[in-house]
Amino acid sequence: MEPQSDMRGRWVGHNFERQTRIVRAAIELLESAPSVDVPIQDIANRAGLSKSVVYRQFDGRDDLDRRIRAQIADDLLDTLIAALDFSHGSVSTIARRTIQAIGDWAEGHQRLYGFLRSGPSSDSKVSAIGTLKDEVAVKISGVVNSIAAMIGMDPAPFASLPYALVTMVEGTLTRWVQDPAPKRTRDEIINDLALYVGYLIDGGARTMGVDLDQDEELMSVIARLAAGDRSEP
Template sequence: MSIASSPPRTPEAISGYDARWVRHNSERQTLILQAAVALLEESSAGTDVPVHLIAKRAGLAKSVVYRQFSGREELERRIRSYLVDDFARVLDAKLDVSDGSVREILTRTIRAVADWMSDHPRLVEFARTGPTHTGDPSIDAVSSLKLRMSHTAQELIASIGQVIGADPAPFASVPFAVVTMVEGVLATWIREPRPTRSRAEIVADLAAFAWYVLDGAARSIGLVVDPDNELTAVIAGFTTATDS
């Protein structure tokens, strides 16, 4: 009895198989990362969660975890990247300049930071233990997130400056200064055994401080902005004045 040979696989079939395999691995990696984050949230033993527990929570064999990541160090870097990417998406939404006044945008963004830092202290602690998967290996994940948010804010300011015909140079250091201030103040506040100020109060204070810095930079180039006016209306007003 002869055994019929399988027909040769076409490039399209190979490409489709490879795409499915990549998607399968990506889904498994996401399960593993989500399981690790959940265990970090629950752990009372610091930031060292055993791999076998991560595998069990993800519903996978321990060997599968080791096939998806080259080792413990890569796994931890990928967990930090997952945390940074997930939180950065939240902050990007809060920084939407098409909705709200400057004060509202600052307040809701800082509130999101305060909520994450105070509600997820173990995740913050873990993020401070080392770098992300793709970031600068010399800085921890929290620092990577601060740089990322500073860059996002710089791009927003530059875009607004271009629209209204204003020089963004005086604002160059503002985003990093504000981001660093917010993270530092919140980190100190969270560590206080008995904080004298509520979360709402510390958020309001930081939003006010951030506005003072922005307002000072704006006034240095002759721009006076009402922080309680809708930002889109403020931009439209400056644009009209520039065009006239």
């Protein structure tokens, strides 16, 4: 006889696979359906399951919607992390490609972006986009703290900067995406934001007594500062 623990583990895995199919089906429909209010029956049909199975997998429609937002947020976060790679590129390059990635995703998935902003992704009352911004800011803070430790400097002047940057970029891009007749092109708005991000980073660096060349490779900047050279190359 199969141990109960193995049976439970298999059942949990089976349910997880079904939940993933349902959430992915819902996301596909959100991209193409005429309304974000996609019926459960349509989601079930897309997932190749019965409506009753969908209802058994989630604690109501709100629970399903939270799971959908959580998956959308994870997909966007993967895009951001790939662009926000501090191992190569200058500060200017990293900032620009990350903003470009967000802009491309938001413009290419406007329905999903709107749904992401429509409610929470967990039992908390914090919006899914708010949770995502917190996660990105924490990741940036971790990198800043690591760099500060490598070069022997106090990261305190940058403590508020990650969330300020994330909020500015997300809010500005959201307004641009939602504007039916934007006055700035996508390239222009990305250039604007990259410039503003540069100003904020430069200001933080100067409070630490560092002259930062934003076009210098970041790894070279770190090596130079770690060697005690605080001047701009």
